[in-house]
Amino acid sequence: MALNSLPTAMFHGLRGPSHPAAQLGVIVTAALIFYAGYVKLSRPRLPLPPGPRTSIFSSPPQSSPYPWITYLEWKKTYGDLVYFKTMGYPMLVVNSYDAMTDLFDKRGDIYSSRPVRTMIRELHLIRSASAGVVLTLAYGYEVADNQDEYVHLADEALKSMGRAGLLGTYYVDYFPWLKHLPEWFPFTQFKRDAKIWRIPVRQVLHRPFDATKQRLKEGKASSCLVADELEQVYAGLSSADEQTIRNTAATTFAAGSDTVVSALSSFFLAMANFPDSQRRAQEEVDRVLQGRLPTHADRADLPLTSICYELLRWNPVTPLVLPRYATVEHEYRGYAIPQGTTMYANVWAALHDERYPNPFEFKVDRFLDQPKNAQAGINPLPDIVFGFGRRVCAGKELAFDFLWIAVASLLVSYDISKAVDENGYIIDAPIEYTPHLLSHPKEFRCSIRPRSPGAAAIIEQTAYF
Numbered sequence: 001m002a003l004n005s006l007p008t009a010m011f012h013g014l015r016g017p018s019h020p021a022a023q024l025g026v027i028v029t030a031a032l033i034f035y036a037g038y039v040k041l042s043r044p045r046l047p048l049p050p051g052p053r054t055s056i057f058s059s060p061p062q063s064s065p066y067p068w069i070t071y072l073e074w075k076k077t078y079g080d081l082v083y084f085k086t087m088g089y090p091m092l093v094v095n096s097y098d099a100m101t102d103l104f105d106k107r108g109d110i111y112s113s114r115p116v117r118t119m120i121r122e123l124h125l126i127r128s129a130s131a132g133v134v135l136t137l138a139y140g141y142e143v144a145d146n147q148d149e150y151v152h153l154a155d156e157a158l159k160s161m162g163r164a165g166l167l168g169t170y171y172v173d174y175f176p177w178l179k180h181l182p183e184w185f186p187f188t189q190f191k192r193d194a195k196i197w198r199i200p201v202r203q204v205l206h207r208p209f210d211a212t213k214q215r216l217k218e219g220k221a222s223s224c225l226v227a228d229e230l231e232q233v234y235a236g237l238s239s240a241d242e243q244t245i246r247n248t249a250a251t252t253f254a255a256g257s258d259t260v261v262s263a264l265s266s267f268f269l270a271m272a273n274f275p276d277s278q279r280r281a282q283e284e285v286d287r288v289l290q291g292r293l294p295t296h297a298d299r300a301d302l303p304l305t306s307i308c309y310e311l312l313r314w315n316p317v318t319p320l321v322l323p324r325y326a327t328v329e330h331e332y333r334g335y336a337i338p339q340g341t342t343m344y345a346n347v348w349a350a351l352h353d354e355r356y357p358n359p360f361e362f363k364v365d366r367f368l369d370q371p372k373n374a375q376a377g378i379n380p381l382p383d384i385v386f387g388f389g390r391r392v393c394a395g396k397e398l399a400f401d402f403l404w405i406a407v408a409s410l411l412v413s414y415d416i417s418k419a420v421d422e423n424g425y426i427i428d429a430p431i432e433y434t435p436h437l438l439s440h441p442k443e444f445r446c447s448i449r450p451r452s453p454g455a456a457a458i459i460e461q462t463a464y465f
C-alpha cells in the first residue's frame with residue numbers, strides 16, 4: 001500500500017460519527033491524544049534541570065541587561081544548572097566551574113558543536129593595534145598606520161558581530177524561516193541590519209585574502225597562514241579549498257583582534273581606577289627594566305603574569321564563552337540535558353565565586369603566589385576565560401604573550417589616571433561593560449601621560465603605542 005493512500009484506507013475501514021460537530025469532537029480528541037503522546041514520547045525520562053518557566057512565545061524576564069548577572073541571580077534560586085526556553089528554544093546555563101569542566105572538557109564529544117545562529121551566519125566575523133598582529137599572522141600584512149584600511153574595515157564588521165553575537169538578539173535566531181519574509185514585514189529588523197553590515201563583513205572576508213593571493217602569485221608574499229596554506233594547495237600537498245583557507249584566516253582575524261583589544265581596554269580602566277595597583281606594578285617594572293622597554297626574555301623576572309590573569313578574570317572578554325550545542329541527549333547530575341539545547345558556560349559567575357576573595361576588586365598580586373593560593377584553595381588561574389576542551393581558544397598563548405608585552409610596555413612608559421576636565425574636576429571612569437557576547441568597557445576617558453622625557457623618547461621610536 002502506498003503511503004499516501006493510508007489515511008483513506010483507514011477512514012473506509014472505520015465508521016465514525018456523521019454529524020459535523022461530532023466529527024470535529026473526534027478530530028480534536030484525536031489531536032489531543034496524539035499531542036499528549038508526542039509530548040510524552042519527546043519528553044526525556046529524567047527531569048529537566050530547574051529554571052524559570054516560559055510560554056512558547058516568550059523568554060524569561062531578565063533582572064539585568066547583562067545576561068551573565070541575571071544567570072548568576074538565577075543560580076541562587078535554581079542552582080548550577082539553569083534550564084529555560086526562549087521562544088520555545090531550549091537553553092542551559094552552566095553556572096559553576098565544576099559543572100563547566102564536567103560538561104565541556106570531559107564530555108567534549110557531545111558538547112563541542114556550536115549552535116546554528118541564523119543572524120550571525122549572515123555576518124561572519126572580524127579588527128586595531130592587536131589587529132595588526134593577527135593580520136600579519138593570517139595574511140602577512142603589515143598595518144600601515146592608524147588609518148589602515150583593513151583595520152577600519154574590521155572595526156566596522158566587528159561592530160555588527162558584537163551586537164548580533166548573543167544568541168537571541170534577533171527573532172530570526174529562534175525562527176530561521178523569518179529570513180524568507182520581505183523587509184517591510186514586522187520582526188525583520190535583522191534583514192535591514194544585515195544588509196548594511198554585510199558590506200564590510202564581506203570585504204573583510206575577501207580583500208585581505210585576495211591581496212595575499214595576488215602577492216603570492218607575484219612571488220612577494222611573506223610566510224603567513226594564507227600564503228603557506230595556498231602554497232601547499234598549489235603544490236598538490238593539501239586538499240583544502242580556497243574557501244576553507246579564506247574562512248579560517250577570517251575566523252582567526254575575527255577571534256583574535258577584538259578580544260585582545262577588550263582585555264587591553266580593561267587594563268586602562270583598571271589602572272585609572274586603582275592607582276595603588278599601578279604604582280606597585282610600576283615599581284616592579286622599574287626595578288627590573290631600569291627604564292628600558294621589555295622583551296619576552298624579561299618574563300621570568302617580572303611578576304606581570306599575575307596582572308594579565310587578573311585582567312582576564314576581573315571582567316572576562318567573553319563572559320559566557322561562546323555557545324555550545326548538545327548533539328545528543330545526556331544525563332548529568334540526575335537531570336536530562338535534551339539534544340538540541342544551546343549551552344552557555346557562565347565563566348563570569350565562576351570567576352567571581354567564593355574561590356576568589358573580594359572578587360570585584362582588581363588585585364594585581366592575586367595570582368602571584370600560586371603555591372600559597374593552592375594551599376589555601378583560593379585564586380585558581382582563570383584559564384577558563386579561553387574556553388574548554390576541544391573548542392578551546394586556538395590563540396590563547398599568542399593572546400597572553402601579546403597582553404603581557406603590551407602591559408609591560410605601557411607600565412614602563414605611561415602613567416594612567418582619571419582624566420581632569422577644563423575646570424580641574426576629576427572625570428569618573430565608571431567600571432561598566434557592554435552587555436554583549438564579546439564584552440568591552442563602555443567608553444570612558446582617562447589621562448595617559450609619558451612617565452618621563454626618556455619614556456616619551458622611547459614611545460616616539462616605537463610603532464605600537
Ligand code: HEM
Nearest residue numbers: 255256259260317321322386387388391392393394395399
Ligand atoms: C584575550 C584574548 C582572547 C580571549 C579571551 C579568547 C577567548 C576565546 C574563547 C572563549 C573562545 C571559545 C572557546 C570555547 O568555545 O570553548 C575562543 C575561540 C577561538 N579563538 Fe580566542 N580568545 C582570545 C584571543 C585570540 C587570538 C589572539 C586568536 C588568534 C590569533 C584567537 C583565535 C581563536 C580561534 C580560532 C577560536 C576558535 C573559534 C571557534 O571554534 O569557533 N583567540 N577564544
